[in-house]
Amino acid sequence: MAAQPALADIPAASSTLALNTLVDTIERLSSARTVADIAAVVRTGARALTGADGVAVVLRDEDRCHYVDEDAVGPLWKGLKFPMTACISGWAMLNRETAVIPDIYKDARIPHDAYRPTFVKSLVMTPVGGDQPVAAIGAYWAAERTPTNEEIDSLKAIARATATAFENVRLVNSLTETINQRDFLIRELDHRVKNMLASIQSIATQSLRSSESQEAFVEVFAARLQALSHAHELLTKRSWKHADLKELSAAALAPFSDSKTGRIRIDGPQIGLRPETAVALLLGIHELGTNAAKYGALSQDGGTVDLSWNVDMGAEPRILTLDWRETGGPAVEAPKAKHMGCKMIERGLPYALGGTAKLDFAPEGVTFSLKTPLSERVALT
Template identity: 60%
Template sequence: MVQAAAVLEDFEAPAGVDPLFTLVETIEALSLARTVDQVAAVVRSAARRITGADGVAFVLRDVDQCWYLDEDAIGPLWKGLRFPMTACISGWAMLNKQTAIIPDIYADDRIPHDAYRPTFVKSLVMTPVRPADPIAAIGAYWSVERQPTQDEVVKLQIMARATAGALENAQMYASLTETLERRKFLLRELDHRCKNTLAAVQSIADQTLRKAVSPATFVEAFNGRLSALSRAHELLTRQEWGRARLNDVLEQALSPFGEVDGARISLQGPAIALAPETSVSVHMTVHELAVNAAKHGALTTEDGRVEITWSVDMAQEHREVVLEWRESGGPPVSMPTRAGFGMRLIEGGLARDLHGECDVDFAPEGLRFTLRVPLSPRIALA
């Protein structure tokens, strides 16, 4: 790369050097270019010396437009501008896959004369880069009407062929660089997620052990929570660890406790998107609610029912998501005499994480859980 930079930054052949040598040196510099901008830098300067032109433009094909990426000329041309392929001579050269040789631009109807009048250009040669499937074009311009020589045209075409290879190399290099950066990012992300998962498992184990009344109850509760964490990660993996829908997270969390079909467990609410870490927190909280319902609440009886609804409260100054868990048809409910890890997670963890608030009501007819959290990047309308 050091050698490439040196060639590209100081690309000036000694006075009196044969143009053929300059062409060879140009091809060498193009072979060392690693970016499209570096390719353009070589082309714009070298093409002027090789052809003796008063100006050179390097034009990239951008779908159905011509993008005048760079230029080297005695006066301004169209650097940075884009034109329709059908409205400029560079587009004609690429669409027709052939070199345009124009001794007098005002005598050729392929030239958009109004675009050229503010410039010095009187004659030109425009040759496509990679004629079989053009991806760019090189234009050489003169300030006088003249017939470009066969030697000038051939040298420009040779440079165009070398430029095609250089552009393909630049694209491959950019793709490789992007792949390597992506690999580094994925490794960092994997490390981060593994550490977070291990920390979560450690916390679950510690908190479950503190409240377990026997080894058997510890194993049952710990295994259940690990399974819930695993299911949450399974859902996020299917989503490529992007945002997950609240409805999908709830269905995944409730799947071990019965079919979510409206008969015993029902879900209803608008489309809400959750950030990955929020998806895990919601999943774990709903798992604890379901475990409690299966052991002590509505899911212990055939007539028991759990309804989960959510909505967006637009009346608040800051819009809020309101999620409600309502149980009915189960045995009479009473306030527990001791709060285990699961109940502490239900009562505080999720609300605290999302800067909201929650309420747990042990009503005799069935437990009620209400969560209110503001819309944010972590929980938003889908």
């Protein structure tokens, strides 16, 4: 091989130009924000710096090489993909080594058929990224010639700057996504807090209307707030996607089931409720429990509450039937005034779940029955 001029031997004017070109390319790479930007800077910068007849920018796409961009005297392979094992860019990336080829038709690593339609007779192909190359830059000449050390070093310098640029783009994208996610979560949180405040406002105003004294208000309001907080807990458990009917019912009736087992029975298939529906359901069942504990089956020994539901799979859409049945309690008297508790049961539950409901103060024991088609609000899970 003939001695190549060292960078120091090159006339001052051309080495200043080379330096300026390199600095300019690196500066533009540092402000690139997309992969397309990077490719555009590299194809012209690398060609100016090496004086090559053409430059191609190749990206690794899993096990293939994707020729994404080029700047050349004639067409190369822009837009095409080749298996990594069948092209020199793949070889450079897999071996983490720069390929210097003075005569491509004498080198077995080159797929000659792919090159024959092009002007290329010699090339340098350098990988981008030290440990795990994600790309490669190829410089091509239309004559058989030995590439100079200066040309090879220039290409490698650009490759190093390109690797940094790719990493920057990856970081910026990752940061942007994190910021977007954070903003979304902040908006969701704001929405949920506003919803909770609206729920509390509703519970407070309705409890106030139906409470005969301040003490009565405080007691009933506190109990309902607890129930609301349990509903939110169950929703948070599943990231506010839905809540389970059985878990909601158990949480609603937990304050009324002391150590006496068997007094409350809850049974039915797995049903998921949307957040707003879940809150209404828990509060409604809580009211049924409150009434049962004050006046009904849970106010004395031997009383039982049966809460069960089933889905009629044959119907279209499928129908959910939910039944509350009290037995073994004292003789039932219908309440004189409709207060918030009954409203929550008779109006709130069907409003939230859909369908129709009936609250019946039968003398043997209070019953409540709700029938609704399954929907996006109430679904089998």
